[in-house]
Amino acid sequence: MRHLMAALYKEALLQWRGRAQLIAVLVFGATALLLFSFAVGPNSELLRPIAPGFLWLALLLSSTLTLAESYQAEMEHKALEGQLLLPASHGALYLGKALANWLQLVVLGTALIPIMVVLYDAALPRPLALIGVIALGSAGLSAPGTLYAAMTHQARSRQTLLPLLLFPLVVPVLIAAVKATSLLMLGDPMGQVRAWVVLLIGFDAIHWSLCGLLFGRVVED
Amino acid sequence: MNLPVTGVVQGGWEFVTAAYVITAVIMLSYVVSVFARYRAEKARRNRESGRQVSEGLR
Amino acid sequence: MDAHQKAGFLDEGKSGRGFVFVGIGVTLLLVGSYIGLFKAPAETFMGEVYRILYVHVPTAWNTMLVFTWAFACALTFLIKGSWKWDSRHEAAVEVGVVLAGLVCIQGSIWAKPTWGVWWDWDPRLTTTAVMFFGFAGILALRKFVDDPHKRAVWSAVATIITYVDVPIVYFSVRWWNSLHQIQSSPNTVSAPFLIPLRTNAFGVLFLWIGLTMLRSRVAAMRLKSELAPPLPEPAAAPASYAPEAAR
Numbered sequence: 001m002r003h004l005m006a007a008l009y010k011e012a013l014l015q016w017r018g019r020a021q022l023i024a025v026l027v028f029g030a031t032a033l034l035l036f037s038f039a040v041g042p043n044s045e046l047l048r049p050i051a052p053g054f055l056w057l058a059l060l061l062s063s064t065l066t067l068a069e070s071y072q073a074e075m076e077h078k079a080l081e082g083q084l085l086l087p088a089s090h091g092a093l094y095l096g097k098a099l100a101n102w103l104q105l106v107v108l109g110t111a112l113i114p115i116m117v118v119l120y121d122a123a124l125p126r127p128l129a130l131i132g133v134i135a136l137g138s139a140g141l142s143a144p145g146t147l148y149a150a151m152t153h154q155a156r157s158r159q160t161l162l163p164l165l166l167f168p169l170v171v172p173v174l175i176a177a178v179k180a181t182s183l184l185m186l187g188d189p190m191g192q193v194r195a196w197v198v199l200l201i202g203f204d205a206i207h208w209s210l211c212g213l214l215f216g217r218v219v220e221d
Numbered sequence: 222m223n224l225p226v227t228g229v230v231q232g233g234w235e236f237v238t239a240a241y242v243i244t245a246v247i248m249l250s251y252v253v254s255v256f257a258r259y260r261a262e263k264a265r266r267n268r269e270s271g272r273q274v275s276e277g278l279r
Numbered sequence: 280m281d282a283h284q285k286a287g288f289l290d291e292g293k294s295g296r297g298f299v300f301v302g303i304g305v306t307l308l309l310v311g312s313y314i315g316l317f318k319a320p321a322e323t324f325m326g327e328v329y330r331i332l333y334v335h336v337p338t339a340w341n342t343m344l345v346f347t348w349a350f351a352c353a354l355t356f357l358i359k360g361s362w363k364w365d366s367r368h369e370a371a372v373e374v375g376v377v378l379a380g381l382v383c384i385q386g387s388i389w390a391k392p393t394w395g396v397w398w399d400w401d402p403r404l405t406t407t408a409v410m411f412f413g414f415a416g417i418l419a420l421r422k423f424v425d426d427p428h429k430r431a432v433w434s435a436v437a438t439i440i441t442y443v444d445v446p447i448v449y450f451s452v453r454w455w456n457s458l459h460q461i462q463s464s465p466n467t468v469s470a471p472f473l474i475p476l477r478t479n480a481f482g483v484l485f486l487w488i489g490l491t492m493l494r495s496r497v498a499a500m501r502l503k504s505e506l507a508p509p510l511p512e513p514a515a516a517p518a519s520y521a522p523e524a525a526r
Binding site for chain 1: 357409410412413416417419420423424425429432433436437439440441443444447448450451452454455
């Protein structure tokens with residue numbers, strides 16, 4: 001537990017120091033939202049129902065940047081070898097990184113909400129529930145993303161490889177998160193949000209444990 | 222519509238043909254590619270072990 | 280890892296078996312397809328178009344089998360650490376990707392005359408498409424990692440995660456799509472339709488087993504030369520040591 005807190009503290013510190021990067025990714029996400037609107041046309045009637053989809057697409061694309069970035073120290077300074085020499089377990093290392101990435105994505109997603117509201121004239125009847133869905137969806141992106149980024153930051157063609165591996169895997173997250181967001185924003189007469197939230201929770205539970213277990217194999221030599 | 226409405230999908234042989242032909246082409250191409258790579262690897266291996274024998278290492 | 284002693288496992292003898300299996304598979308497919316195309320009667324509602332199912336369904340069944348085998352190989356490799364399972368894993372993923380791509384193409388050709396659109400987000404077909412992209416990504420991963428040990432471990436981990444994800448993908452697509460339309464699936468099949476279906480199913484089965492056998496050997500041979508690289512060309516070798524060693 002101590003190791004986990006130490007790992008988490010280290011990641012948070014690194015992210016705080018590199019917060020300019022987070023701002024840059026936020027701007028990227030906002031630009032993506034803007035470009036999506038150009039793809040559809042200046043028609044609020046068309047844009048409003050697909051706003052949830054665009055929000056999650058923007059977050060997904062941004063996640064490839066933040067996930068890769070989270071291994072910057074490991075890539076430039078070979079920090080991974082140093083961390084592995086410490087008495088901390090691989091699980092603690094993984095959790096520290098995955099939690100830090102998750103936090104970053106939640107901040108990113110929440111920051112994109114007002115931009116979505118403005119660009120797509122979206123309504124926000126249940127903002128807290130929406131942030132909850134963003135948290136669950138981000139967890140689904142962060143768990144496998146942290147694992148795959150650990151692999152790809154050492155491989156060739158790393159910028160292409162991470163999204164290539166991650167995107168098919170997180171299809172359920174995209175589907176469930178978009179549906180849940182859409183129902184929260186546009187109305188949920190039949191109470192379906194719960195089912196999608198359960199799916200997200202299930203996905204998160206499975207992948208946080210599975211990826212946590214396998215992380216050790218990925219980083220060992 | 223000048224065709225009798227029978228409730229059965231009419232024609233469609235071009236789709237059937239397309240499906241079977243594409244299946245055959247893809248499967249055959251892949252089989253050939255595996256065979257070719259197998260032969261190539263075997264040849265390379267024989268070349269190398271042949272060289273190792275002539276180097277006196279085997 | 281004293282692996283190069285073990286890497287020579289797959290290329291001794293028994294290579295003929297792979298070719299034989301492929302031959303059996305192709306023959307069965309030719310026979311099954313002939314019966315399916317020309318001997319089986321037309322179907323009640325779908326006329327002649329249903330004949331596509333005689334290749335589509337067997338390929339789909341076997342795709343799932345191949346990826347399950349790939350998962351087993353990946354797991355076995357991680358547990359045992361033996362290189363032969365890495366070679367088998369590579370072969371299984373590659374063959375699986377080919378079959379999955381084929382299923383998507385066949386499914387699309389089937390969809391147009393039956394449902395009027397090229398793609399209909401049918402849960403099974405969509406899951407197969409996701410599997411295609413997921414495992415194709417793993418092939419890319421293998422291509423872009425040079426260290427054989429890391430390549431083997433990482434792709435095995437990726438296969439396990441991707442395979443575990445498959446049922447989740449299926450259920451999420453099914454719920455998602457069920458809100459939009461009623462599913463029609465060719466379920467109950469009567470006797471005259473079963474023979475070509477089963478024949479082709481066994482045909483694809485033998486075909487992929489034979490192909491993975493051969494493809495595993497290719498992977499093993501490449502791996503062997505990677506782990507114990509061959510000597511450089513003898514052109515520049517000094518004359519001093521070669522003749523002595525040949526004694």
